[in-house]
Amino acid sequence: MFDLTGKTALVTGATGGIGEAIARALHARGATVTLSGTREERLAALASDLGERAHVAAANLSSREDVDGLVPAAEAAMGGLDILVNNAGITRDNIFMRMKDEEWDQVLEVNLTAAFRLTRAAIKGMMKRRYGRIIGITSIVGVTGNPGQVNYAAAKAGLIGMSKSLAREVASRNITVNTIAPGFIETAMTDALNEKQRTSILETIPAGRLGSGDEIAAAAVYLASTEGAYVTGQTIHVNGGMAMI
Amino acid sequence: MSDIAERVKKIVIEHLGVDAEKVTDNASFIDDLGADSLDNVELVMAFEEEFGVEIPDDAAETIQTVGDAVSFLEKNSA
Numbered sequence A: 001m002f003d004l005t006g007k008t009a010l011v012t013g014a015t016g017g018i019g020e021a022i023a024r025a026l027h028a029r030g031a032t033v034t035l036s037g038t039r040e041e042r043l044a045a046l047a048s049d050l051g052e053r054a055h056v057a058a059a060n061l062s063s064r065e066d067v068d069g070l071v072p073a074a075e076a077a078m079g080g081l082d083i084l085v086n087n088a089g090i091t092r093d094n095i096f097m098r099m100k101d102e103e104w105d106q107v108l109e110v111n112l113t114a115a116f117r118l119t120r121a122a123i124k125g126m127m128k129r130r131y132g133r134i135i136g137i138t139s140i141v142g143v144t145g146n147p148g149q150v151n152y153a154a155a156k157a158g159l160i161g162m163s164k165s166l167a168r169e170v171a172s173r174n175i176t177v178n179t180i181a182p183g184f185i186e187t188a189m190t191d192a193l194n195e196k197q198r199t200s201i202l203e204t205i206p207a208g209r210l211g212s213g214d215e216i217a218a219a220a221v222y223l224a225s226t227e228g229a230y231v232t233g234q235t236i237h238v239n240g241g242m243a244m245i
Numbered sequence B: 001m002s003d004i005a006e007r008v009k010k011i012v013i014e015h016l017g018v019d020a021e022k023v024t025d026n027a028s029f030i031d032d033l034g035a036d037s038l039d040n041v042e043l044v045m046a047f048e049e050e051f052g053v054e055i056p057d058d059a060a061e062t063i064q065t066v067g068d069a070v071s072f073l074e075k076n077s078a
């Protein structure tokens, strides 16, 4: 089950905690992977650690030009693209009344617009090959809301709406489009929390701990697999019971 | 029938799984041949591949019938 031998995958944000775990898990199941992010040394180190079947394609997702080049680069490196994981994401938190246009624009651009444009570029080949798996990493916050994150929550909710709509358009072509909504996961993004924030967050998580990147990656492997073919337009919540939706 | 028309019709028959006699010049992919909008996109991709041309989105939107496709390709393929 969940064998990805012969499949090709592009993972954005592969230099981050969750993205690296996803890339490693897809690779471990036999997929060829293209790792993307902006930190080229980090990408090269991860690729050499993975060894065979690992390619690097650096791209800054706030540059439309970089975004345009990414899917063609991945397809050229791997000879196709079966699995696209839109994982890269940023936060620019501020209370609503102080939220600046730039904070709004940057978060929407990287978290939503880049995902839209990468998906549009990838879907053509998937239609031709009659196989595709589009996976967006959204957030629990996109469903529940969070003070200080109107931009981030809007982008993450947008990703869910986009995925559901696209899922309906392409389901008949054996292409599935889903999202994974992590709760609080142990990564650089959550390392930024202070002790007090951490304690109060833990009180809201029935599992009593933060999650790991591997626990997100497990959901990604399932959605990427041929066995996951009948799951589309869904959001898999991986959050230790923090929200039950 | 020109060679281009022949090849276009073959693609349409194969892709939409329709009878050859229905694929006339005036046949509209959507209204007469049961295509949906995604099939239209796929037909355009198949024409691009078969004829080695790039069909821009605004041109693709004008290709609604078999005849539209044939005349576009007669003008634009090498």
Ligand SMILES: NC(=O)c1ccc[n+]([C@@H]2O[C@H](COP(=O)([O-])OP(=O)(O)OC[C@H]3O[C@@H](n4cnc5c(N)ncnc54)[C@H](OP(=O)(O)O)[C@@H]3O)[C@@H](O)[C@H]2O)c1
Residues within 6 Å of the ligand: A012, A013, A014, A015, A016, A017, A018, A019, A036, A037, A038, A039, A040, A059, A060, A061, A062, A087, A088, A089, A090, A110, A137, A138, A139, A140, A181, A182, A183, A184, A185, A186, A187, A188, A189, A190
């Ligand atoms: N950690 C959590 O608790 C949590 C919870 C819910 C959702 N998520 C979501 O999970 C995803 C991964 O987050 P993470 O926790 O792994 O965060 P992270 O460790 O901060 O990683 C973020 C990743 O996004 C990439 N990225 C950021 N800006 C970019 C840009 N302009 N161009 C290209 N790549 C860019 C980074 O690449 P470079 O560093 O190379 O630029 C990095 O690989 C995000 O979408 C996040 O919103 C995380």
